Amino acid sequence: MNTFPLKVLRDLAAFAVLCLVSHAVTAQTPTAQIVGAVNTFLSTLDDAQRKKVLFAFDDQQQRQRWSNLPISSVSRAGLSMGELSQPQRSAAFAVVSAALSRRGFEKVQQIMEADELLKKDAAKPIFGKDLYFISILGTPSEKTPWMLQFGGHHLALNITIAGDRGVLTPSLVGAQPALYKVNDKTIRPLGQESDRALALLNALDDAQRKQAILSYRVADLVLGPGQDGKTIQPEGLKASAMNESQRTMLIDLIAEWAGIVHDSAAGPRMAEIKSGLNDTWFAWSGATTADPGRNITAYYRIQGPNLVIEYAPQPLGGDPSLHLHTMYRDPTNDYGRTVTGK
């Protein structure tokens, strides 16, 4: 007689606890979730590994130790995925996943997978998923600034976290091969960056295209690795000369980079970019068409008061649409300097 209510009460209590825990998890701020994931990751490491992955927040050398190139030419520091056990690797990916949006994390996985393909064809062991590094600059905190880096060949994510702010600049996102198939499904890690740009170009009228299309060839990234804090004279078509529909297309294109970081950080960043949209320029150099389902072979640049995006196919004797380098910067806020003061 007495056992039944007791069992019900016990179950109800367990359910309540579960609800509370679940609520506590979901109520966590994105920064708290990232910090939690980092602390879990760090707890899986031994002392030697922890020493390798942690750097001082103001370690300039480590901040700038990134590249589009493989690690054989530009060495990285931190812990490589290849050095980690499976549980440690899962914990590391949980950190990256917490710091990025769903699409951002998917992009990272597809870029790494492409590099795994390169590894199969390479004579030297300089490619592949094992050669992506994670590093943490400063002490992971919900209040004070710190930084998470993740990258390797064709990938360099520099995420500065300061309270509820998350700054993703400068970051490099590339891919080779930039098109491959999985179960008959075509994967293009940077496909939207190509398609949306071409759609925008095609939405321009003749006079606008004349402004946007540069009369010269652009062979590579202008503001790639090693070019922190530089602002070049903008060129092309100003967004103030675009109609509302074209401006929306431009914003959607920019979001392919600004939206790599987790949604709570991407929101304020997009608001900042929109506020400077009238002074944002769109410039294009190269072929103005692409085969359906393939990437463009043209270079383009989007440049605003707080923004530089470059998309640069690599003409390396092969098909440039299969080897892409892109750069995402805020020259006024590289490594989150405006929010951290360092």
Next chain:
Amino acid sequence: MSIVRTLLCTLVLVTAAPAGAHRLDEYLQATTIALEKTRVEADIRLVPGVDVFPLVFAEIDRDADGVVSSAEQRAYAQRVCDDLSLKVDGIPMTLRLVSSAISPKVLLQDGRGEIRVQVEADVPGSAARRRLDFENRHQTRIGAYLVNVLVPADPEMQVTAQHRNYDQSSFQLDYTDASALSFASWVEAWSWIDIALAVLTLGLIVSAWRVTAKARRSHHERLGAPSVGDHP
């Protein structure tokens, strides 16, 4: 992580990717120009592709011992400097080599290293509107050029126009310097018609002033302004 697992199991490459592909048959030469009122600085980043590396390296390693000595590095940087030309307002400027750096041979030969050359030139005088012409003729047969100007740090200077040829080996840049709006630069900026109009206006003002002064004197004389002897 299911995406990763799926990918791992079923990857099929659409097109064979060139392993370790980097710049192959071109010699990338990316120049960034920084403008100051009395100085121009150019930073050139040179990246030889794998296929053209032997040609480029032979130009650097003149004694062919496989090692780039500091003298060879400096001599090569000077040759790069000599292949550049800079004019300001149509007048050729002397470019000086400021510094150079070179990656190890092992990186260069794999298309992953770079050579950095920094040059500068003094810009004499001042003018409200200026034109800069920059040309890079280094290794034209294999060169892939980029040239850009940084937004001037000095807010009084503004870039007003940029023109490049198709391969970016030639660059023309117009800029203004608000602080150089002296009389001399105004005169320089004005056309002959502007100057003639200014002289004419000045002449009219002087004439008007003289006529007014003469009329005033006549008026005083007509009123019979008292002379010294008229005082009681």
